[in-house]
Amino acid sequence: MRSTPRGLSQRRRGRLLKVVGAVFAAVAALLLIVAPASQATSPSPTPSPSATTFQNSISGFLRGDDRAPIADVTITAKQGDFTGTTKSGANGSWTIGVPAQGTYEIELDESTLPEGIKLADGQENPRQVTFSQTSNLSVIFAFGEGIVVQQQDFGQNLINRLVAGLSFGLLLALAAVGLSLIFGTTGLTNFAHGEMVTLGAVLVFAFNAMNLPFWLAILLAVAGGGLFGYVQDAGLWKPLRRRGTGLVPMMIVSIGLALAVRYVIQFFFGGATQQLPFAQSAEIQIGPISISPNNLWSLVISAVVIAVLGVVLLKTRLGKATRAVADNPALAAASGIDVDSVIRIVWVTGGMLAALGGILWAYYRPGVTFDMGSQILLLIFAGVTLGGLGTVWGALIGSIIVGIFVELTTVFGLAADLKYVGALFIMIIVLLIRPQGILGRRERVG
Amino acid sequence: MDFGFIFSSAAGELFSPTTAAYALATLGLAVHFGYAGLLNFGQAGFMAVGAYGFAISTLTFGVPFFIGVLIAVVCSAIFALLLGIPTLRLRADYLAIVTIAAAEIVRYIVTTNQLTSVTGSANGLAAFEGGFYAMNPFPEGSYFGMNNRDFFIRVVGWSLVAVCCLLVWLLMRSPWGRVLKGIREDENAVRSLGKNVYAYKMQALIIGGVLGALAGMIFTLPRGAVQPANYGTELTFFLYTCLLLGGLGTVLGPVVGAMIFWVVLSLTQGILYGLIESGTITWLNTVQAGQLRYILVGVALMLLMIFRPQGVLGNKKELAFA
Numbered sequence: 001m002r003s004t005p006r007g008l009s010q011r012r013r014g015r016l017l018k019v020v021g022a023v024f025a026a027v028a029a030l031l032l033i034v035a036p037a038s039q040a041t042s043p044s045p046t047p048s049p050s051a052t053t054f055q056n057s058i059s060g061f062l063r064g065d066d067r068a069p070i071a072d073v074t075i076t077a078k079q080g081d082f083t084g085t086t087k088s089g090a091n092g093s094w095t096i097g098v099p100a101q102g103t104y105e106i107e108l109d110e111s112t113l114p115e116g117i118k119l120a121d122g123q124e125n126p127r128q129v130t131f132s133q134t135s136n137l138s139v140i141f142a143f144g145e146g147i148v149v150q151q152q153d154f155g156q157n158l159i160n161r162l163v164a165g166l167s168f169g170l171l172l173a174l175a176a177v178g179l180s181l182i183f184g185t186t187g188l189t190n191f192a193h194g195e196m197v198t199l200g201a202v203l204v205f206a207f208n209a210m211n212l213p214f215w216l217a218i219l220l221a222v223a224g225g226g227l228f229g230y231v232q233d234a235g236l237w238k239p240l241r242r243r244g245t246g247l248v249p250m251m252i253v254s255i256g257l258a259l260a261v262r263y264v265i266q267f268f269f270g271g272a273t274q275q276l277p278f279a280q281s282a283e284i285q286i287g288p289i290s291i292s293p294n295n296l297w298s299l300v301i302s303a304v305v306i307a308v309l310g311v312v313l314l315k316t317r318l319g320k321a322t323r324a325v326a327d328n329p330a331l332a333a334a335s336g337i338d339v340d341s342v343i344r345i346v347w348v349t350g351g352m353l354a355a356l357g358g359i360l361w362a363y364y365r366p367g368v369t370f371d372m373g374s375q376i377l378l379l380i381f382a383g384v385t386l387g388g389l390g391t392v393w394g395a396l397i398g399s400i401i402v403g404i405f406v407e408l409t410t411v412f413g414l415a416a417d418l419k420y421v422g423a424l425f426i427m428i429i430v431l432l433i434r435p436q437g438i439l440g441r442r443e444r445v446g
Numbered sequence: 447m448d449f450g451f452i453f454s455s456a457a458g459e460l461f462s463p464t465t466a467a468y469a470l471a472t473l474g475l476a477v478h479f480g481y482a483g484l485l486n487f488g489q490a491g492f493m494a495v496g497a498y499g500f501a502i503s504t505l506t507f508g509v510p511f512f513i514g515v516l517i518a519v520v521c522s523a524i525f526a527l528l529l530g531i532p533t534l535r536l537r538a539d540y541l542a543i544v545t546i547a548a549a550e551i552v553r554y555i556v557t558t559n560q561l562t563s564v565t566g567s568a569n570g571l572a573a574f575e576g577g578f579y580a581m582n583p584f585p586e587g588s589y590f591g592m593n594n595r596d597f598f599i600r601v602v603g604w605s606l607v608a609v610c611c612l613l614v615w616l617l618m619r620s621p622w623g624r625v626l627k628g629i630r631e632d633e634n635a636v637r638s639l640g641k642n643v644y645a646y647k648m649q650a651l652i653i654g655g656v657l658g659a660l661a662g663m664i665f666t667l668p669r670g671a672v673q674p675a676n677y678g679t680e681l682t683f684f685l686y687t688c689l690l691l692g693g694l695g696t697v698l699g700p701v702v703g704a705m706i707f708w709v710v711l712s713l714t715q716g717i718l719y720g721l722i723e724s725g726t727i728t729w730l731n732t733v734q735a736g737q738l739r740y741i742l743v744g745v746a747l748m749l750l751m752i753f754r755p756q757g758v759l760g761n762k763k764e765l766a767f768a
Contacts, residue, residue: 120559127569255683256687263740267738267741381543381547385540389539418558424550425551428547435540
């Protein structure tokens with residue numbers, strides 16, 4: 001009777017193979033629906049003529065230290081006989097099409113810079129840039145803080161950054177709470193969570209490009225995120241749990257999934273940075289705080305969503321069941337809770353929260369790229385670990401700390417391109433002195 | 447479609463310096479994950495420390511080649527120590543998150559504009575390989591269709607791979623290696639035998655990290671440039687794919703895995719480009735073909751982990767996880 005178990009396992013293996021395929025089919029289908037539309041629109045408001053004639057391009061965004069775009073600046077790319085010139089558009093973007101990949105000399109004409117803005121100290125200009133494997137090379141020019149003529153006073157800056165950090169922390173929390181719930185109920189450290197974040201923003205861009213109303217695009221994108229969570233659990237994680245796959249293999253599977261989904265998104269979306277509607281907005285003044293309306297909206301939306309989630313978790317039967325499963329799945333099952341359906345709901349919720357977080361992140365940065373989610377994945381992890389893996393309130397508090405910390409470090413003199421380092425460093429330090437995190441319990445550390 | 451060219455360039459990948467670098471770095475991962483059960487997701491960070499340690503000591507301090515290599519190796523050992531002190535007592539998933547965070551910290555630090563004079567920021571560093579090629583014993587000429595520089599780096603790279611494989615093999619069959627495998631199987635059992643588990647894990651982390659640093663140098667020497675973008679988290683994930691392809695707890699698995707990885711990547715690229723140029727495939731452009739390959743890498747990593755976690759050469763009993 002040796003053949004029976006083997007046949008069974010082979011059948012199961014076949015089924016699993018099918019569902020893995022189904023997951024990808026679903027993602028691809030989701031993106032296929034929206035792909036033609038996204039290709040139909042022209043990405044940048046001022047496409048320079050030279051960009052369209054060549055396949056390779058050098059591009060970038062000119063943004064001041066306050067993240068405001070810098071328009072009408074002349075940039076030149078040179079290589080041998082070839083010279084390409086362009087001006088930055090209203091959103092600060094510029095693209096120069098070049099005939100071949102290789103090394104180019106990029107020069108920013110400093111006389112065309114608006115008043116009060118100068119290149120940062122140590123920013124080479126002109127400078128040499130080299131293509132590496134991709135057809136688009138992005139070049140960043142840093143504009144200095146110390147050199148800008150108008151200097152904000154320290155206290156003002158501190159308050160502004162504090163509010164911006166709170167806004168950033170709350171959007172991180174949206175993703176982190178989902179990640180933490182998934183970890184709590186299934187034990188999985190999901191490295192594909194960053195791609196769930198990206199998907200939300202990419203879907204809004206795509207639906208918007210199909211000329212759907214803005215509010216509908218956002219609703220559909222959040223629903224799409226939930227659907228992705230559902231398909232992931234139904235197609236991949238539930239069969240793996242059934243199989244009794246260990247947590248470390250599942251973590252590595254999630255890395256494979258993250259890679260695959262990231263490049264599937266890039267396949268359809270391309271490598272460029274796109275902007276969502278209403279991404280540009282002037283700062284408004286509320287009392288002593290100056291904040292962009294987008295950040296304010298982001299802050300309010302994430303605070304409301306998290307509050308609602310908190311009420312659901314604390315007051316409803318479903319919330320109690322979720323917390324019971326997170327606490328002890330076996331005991332929860334024994335007391336009549338349908339563990340699998342709770343986990344399914346957690347995945348759908350986590351997907352929706354991540355998608356919403358991704359949309360807000362696209363406004364915060366601002367811009368949509370295929371790897372925007374994986375850029376903040378570690379900050380989400382940092383928030384979750386700071387608060388304590390598996391605890392929902394811990395994820396919330398941890399994320400807010402990370403968000404505020406990231407924004408405040410720039411006030412206290414850390415360079416803007418190092419601001420994520422501080423948050424990651426703090427995470428490592430906290431693990432050193434309190435490995436279970438702020439709200440975690442000792443037993444979770446193992 | 448020129449199949450001769452496609453296959454010859456795929457075969458060229460078998461012994462390319464990049465494959466040697468991947469093999470070495472994956473061997474380091476095998477020591478970490480395959481033998482000691484340490485889930486190190488920061489191998490790209492070790493490679494970056496090796497590459498930058500060598501490049502900076504050569505360019506900024508002008509040290510001779512071997513001193514530069516020594517500095518890089520010492521730097522990676524220190525990096526392993528710093529990483530190990532807070533994390534080796536923690537559970538596997540914490541170690542994973544901290545190592546990946548540490549690798550990203552390294553990448554951010556070498557990318558920042560604040561240190562442009564030392565690290566070259568996003569553009570990286572170049573022109574530090576002179577000391578290496580000055581030692582080239584091969585006179586100019588053609589060696590199996592390569593020039594003497596290409597041939598020299600291959601000889602050095604693969605000799606290094608062979609020596610390191612031998613060392614790891616000797617280590618793992620020594621009493622030290624048996625303790626390490628014991629820790630992988632059951633940490634508490636080994637601890638109850640009076641072994642200092644923490645010290646063994648730390649030693650394994652350092653050895654694997656040094657292998658990663660050597661790999662970083664082999665990776666960067668033939669390019670003549672080191673750029674931070676090459677050392678992102680994807681690199682670590684590709685190394686894990688190589689490791690799972692070849693086999694976790696094996697010495698030759700990483701080498702075989704790296705070879706398969708690069709040959710398959712080269713073959714799919716050649717065939718896809720050929721089909722696009724001949725007009726057979728019209729729904730893809732060459733950029734998308736490049737992305738398609740990485741989608742395949744991700745899917746392969748998932749399927750390997752699910753269906754054949756022991757890889758080509760591995761033994762299912764030797765898996766680092768249940």
